[in-house]
Amino acid sequence: MADERTPGPGPRAVTRRQAVGALGLAAAAAGAATDAAAQARPRVQRGEASLLYPHESPTRAIRDLSGLWRFQLDPGDRGEADRWFETSLPKPRHIPVPCSWNDLFDDARDYFGTAWYETDFHLDPAWRGRRVCLRFGSAVYRARVWLNGEYLGEHAGGHLPFAFDVTGLARDGAANRLTVSVENRLALDRVPATPDPKTSHFYLQDYPQTAYDFFPYCGLHRPVVLVATPDIAVQDLTVTTGFAGAAGVVDVTFAVNGGWSGPASLVLSGGPTPISAPVEVKAGRGVGQIRVPAVRAWSPEDPHLYRLSVRLGGGEAPIDEYGLKIGVRTVEVRGSEIRLNGKPVFLTGFGKHEDFPMHGKGLDLPVLVRDFELLKWIGANSFRTSHYPYSEEAMMLADEYGFLVIAETPGVSLVFSDPPDVIEARYRQLERALGELVRRDRNHPCVIFWSLANEPIPKPFHTTDEAPVGAVEAGTQFFKRLFARARDLDHTRPVALVSVQNGPPEWVGQGDVICTNSYNGWYAVSGQIDEGVATLEREIAALRAHHGDKPVVFTEFGADAVAGVHAHPSEMWSEEYQADLIEAYWKTLRRHAFIVGAHPWAFADFKTAQSIMRVGSLNQKGVFTRDRRPKLAATRLRALWGSSGR
Known part of the structure; x- marks a missing residue:
C-alpha cells in the first residue's frame, strides 16, 4: 500500500487523521449542499485500500482515468511550495496516461526531476454508499498524490501498484481534481541506482549516467483507475x-x-x-x-x-464478489531439473524490456499482444521480466498464452563497494519491492520462480578502482536476508538471482536455480566465436564445480547487430555474427543436461543512455528490431527451437 504519511507543505501541515477527519466533514457538508440525496447516503468509513487487480464483478465497478491529462515540468521544485495541488497547474500541456514523458517533449527527454500531472473526474451517482479507491498501476519513481487539494500519500519505487481509499474525499455531484507529482531523480541510494561520480572513476561515460543498460523512462506508466466496492469487501x-x-x-x-x-x-x-x-x-x-x-x-x-x-x-x-482466473499447476526444483506438474521443462525465450518508441515504458497493449505472438512464432515458451516487474496486463496475458515467466525485482546492478548506509537503504527499498511484487503476482500460474536481482557486482561497471575488502561479504549477507524474505513470502516457488559471468558464487549459490549472464564472443574474447565457445565450456565446468547438481539457466548471451548490416565471413555488429554466436551458444548449452534454460539477450532492441557503445542510443542485441522486424538471428532461432526441442 502507498505510504500515507503527511509531510504536508508549510504551516498548514496536519496529521493524517486530522486531514481525513476534517476533509470527511467538509465533504459531507458539500455533498449535502450540492445534492440533497447525499444526505441519505450510507456512511462508509475509510480504510486500507486493497491492492487486488481491479476486476469487475456484480458488486464491483471500475472507472479508468487513463487519457489526456494536464502536465507540467517543475525543474525548480516550486510546485509544492506554490501549492499547485490547490491552485492547479499554472502552465500545463497535455500528456497521455499511461506513457513516459521523455519521448514526447524536446525539453523532457533527459529530464528526471519533478513533473506534475492533473486531471478531473466525476463520481458515478450509482456509487453512493460504496467504498471508492484510487489505484495507480505504476509511477516511476516517486509519486505524491493530492485529491481536491488534500494530500493522500506517496509511493516510492516504480513498476508496482499503490492505492488510496478516497471514500468521502472524492465528492459527489461535483468535479474532483486529482494531482500527482512524479520524480525520477537518478540517485546513489535508490533501486535501481546511479553511481556516484565522486567515488567511481569511470573510463566509459554514459548520458545519463546509470548503473544499468536501459533508459530511465519516467512518468505514470500504467493505468490509473477508480474502484467502487461494497463497504465490506x-x-x-x-x-x-x-x-x-x-x-x-x-x-x-x-x-x-x-x-x-x-x-x-x-x-x-x-x-x-x-x-x-x-x-x-x-x-x-x-x-x-x-x-x-x-x-x-x-x-x-x-x-x-x-x-x-x-x-x-x-x-x-x-455482499461482495471478487473473481480472477487461475491455473492449476505445480513447480519445483528436483535435482538438476525444474519441474512443471512433475515433468522437466527447458526454458526457451528471452530477457526483454517494456520499451517502444513514443510510449517509452508506458503500457502499450497492441505491442504487448504483438510481442507474445512473435514469441509463439519463434518457438519460445518463456521470458524474464528483466529488470523490473512488468505490467499486470502482461502477467495476465502470459497466463492466457502459457508462457513461463521468471519474475524479477527492480534490483538491477546493485553495487557493494558503496557505503554501508547506502547499501542498507537499497536493501529496505528492495525488500519492500519484493513484498509488493510477490503480493501482486503470486496468483499467476505463469510465474515459475522469482529473480531477486540482475547482475549484482562488488564494484561498478566501467570503473578502474578496485572493489574494497568486504564487498563480497557485504553482498553475501545482503542476499542471505533477501532470500530468506522471499522464501518467507512464498514457499511454493524457487528463488534465484541472476549473476554476470558466474559470480560471485557466494551470492548466486544461495538460489534454488543458478542463473547467469555470459557474453563470450562479445564483451569478452570479442569477435572470436570459437574462442568464446571454449571460454563458455570453462564457465560451465566452473558452474558445476561451484553449485553441484542445481539446475542452471543461461539468462543472457548474445551480440549487438545493426539491422541491415551483413558480413561474410561474419564479423561483429553484423546480423550474421549475432546469429552465429547465438547458435554456437545454444548448441553448446544443449550438450549439458543440468542446463535447463537458454535465453538470448534480447527479444528486441531497446533504448539506452547515449554512449560510444550504443549506436542511436539503442542496445541492439535484440533478435527483433525495436519496431519488431526480425533479424537473421530470429529466423535462426526459430529453426533451432523447432528442430532441437524445448
Missing part, C-alpha cells in the same frame, strides 16, 4: 494449487476488511460444471479448499484457466 487473496492423483487441489486464503465474520463461498468455473465450497470467515480471514476432479493442468501446451470467485454472504445476492 474482499481485500486480499492467495491461491495455491496442487494435485491429488487426477484431481486438482485449489487452496484459497482471503482477507475481508473491517474484521468481518460471516458465511462465504468459493466457486470455481471453467470445467464441466461449477464447483462450490462453503467458507466461514472469522475476524476478517477466510480459508477454503476446492477439489477439481479430472483437472486440466495449466502448462505451455495447454494453458487452461479456471475462474475462481470469492463470494461474501450467504444469500443469493452476495
Whole structure:
C-alpha cells in the first residue's frame, strides 16, 4: 500500500487523521449542499485500500482515468511550495496516461526531476454508499498524490501498484481534481541506482549516467483507475494449487476488511460444471479448499484457466464478489531439473524490456499482444521480466498464452563497494519491492520462480578502482536476508538471482536455480566465436564445480547487430555474427543436461543512455528490431527451437 504519511507543505501541515477527519466533514457538508440525496447516503468509513487487480464483478465497478491529462515540468521544485495541488497547474500541456514523458517533449527527454500531472473526474451517482479507491498501476519513481487539494500519500519505487481509499474525499455531484507529482531523480541510494561520480572513476561515460543498460523512462506508466466496492469487501487473496492423483487441489486464503465474520463461498468455473465450497470467515480471514476432479493442468501446451470467485454472504445476492482466473499447476526444483506438474521443462525465450518508441515504458497493449505472438512464432515458451516487474496486463496475458515467466525485482546492478548506509537503504527499498511484487503476482500460474536481482557486482561497471575488502561479504549477507524474505513470502516457488559471468558464487549459490549472464564472443574474447565457445565450456565446468547438481539457466548471451548490416565471413555488429554466436551458444548449452534454460539477450532492441557503445542510443542485441522486424538471428532461432526441442 502507498505510504500515507503527511509531510504536508508549510504551516498548514496536519496529521493524517486530522486531514481525513476534517476533509470527511467538509465533504459531507458539500455533498449535502450540492445534492440533497447525499444526505441519505450510507456512511462508509475509510480504510486500507486493497491492492487486488481491479476486476469487475456484480458488486464491483471500475472507472479508468487513463487519457489526456494536464502536465507540467517543475525543474525548480516550486510546485509544492506554490501549492499547485490547490491552485492547479499554472502552465500545463497535455500528456497521455499511461506513457513516459521523455519521448514526447524536446525539453523532457533527459529530464528526471519533478513533473506534475492533473486531471478531473466525476463520481458515478450509482456509487453512493460504496467504498471508492484510487489505484495507480505504476509511477516511476516517486509519486505524491493530492485529491481536491488534500494530500493522500506517496509511493516510492516504480513498476508496482499503490492505492488510496478516497471514500468521502472524492465528492459527489461535483468535479474532483486529482494531482500527482512524479520524480525520477537518478540517485546513489535508490533501486535501481546511479553511481556516484565522486567515488567511481569511470573510463566509459554514459548520458545519463546509470548503473544499468536501459533508459530511465519516467512518468505514470500504467493505468490509473477508480474502484467502487461494497463497504465490506474482499481485500486480499492467495491461491495455491496442487494435485491429488487426477484431481486438482485449489487452496484459497482471503482477507475481508473491517474484521468481518460471516458465511462465504468459493466457486470455481471453467470445467464441466461449477464447483462450490462453503467458507466461514472469522475476524476478517477466510480459508477454503476446492477439489477439481479430472483437472486440466495449466502448462505451455495447454494453458487452461479456471475462474475462481470469492463470494461474501450467504444469500443469493452476495455482499461482495471478487473473481480472477487461475491455473492449476505445480513447480519445483528436483535435482538438476525444474519441474512443471512433475515433468522437466527447458526454458526457451528471452530477457526483454517494456520499451517502444513514443510510449517509452508506458503500457502499450497492441505491442504487448504483438510481442507474445512473435514469441509463439519463434518457438519460445518463456521470458524474464528483466529488470523490473512488468505490467499486470502482461502477467495476465502470459497466463492466457502459457508462457513461463521468471519474475524479477527492480534490483538491477546493485553495487557493494558503496557505503554501508547506502547499501542498507537499497536493501529496505528492495525488500519492500519484493513484498509488493510477490503480493501482486503470486496468483499467476505463469510465474515459475522469482529473480531477486540482475547482475549484482562488488564494484561498478566501467570503473578502474578496485572493489574494497568486504564487498563480497557485504553482498553475501545482503542476499542471505533477501532470500530468506522471499522464501518467507512464498514457499511454493524457487528463488534465484541472476549473476554476470558466474559470480560471485557466494551470492548466486544461495538460489534454488543458478542463473547467469555470459557474453563470450562479445564483451569478452570479442569477435572470436570459437574462442568464446571454449571460454563458455570453462564457465560451465566452473558452474558445476561451484553449485553441484542445481539446475542452471543461461539468462543472457548474445551480440549487438545493426539491422541491415551483413558480413561474410561474419564479423561483429553484423546480423550474421549475432546469429552465429547465438547458435554456437545454444548448441553448446544443449550438450549439458543440468542446463535447463537458454535465453538470448534480447527479444528486441531497446533504448539506452547515449554512449560510444550504443549506436542511436539503442542496445541492439535484440533478435527483433525495436519496431519488431526480425533479424537473421530470429529466423535462426526459430529453426533451432523447432528442430532441437524445448
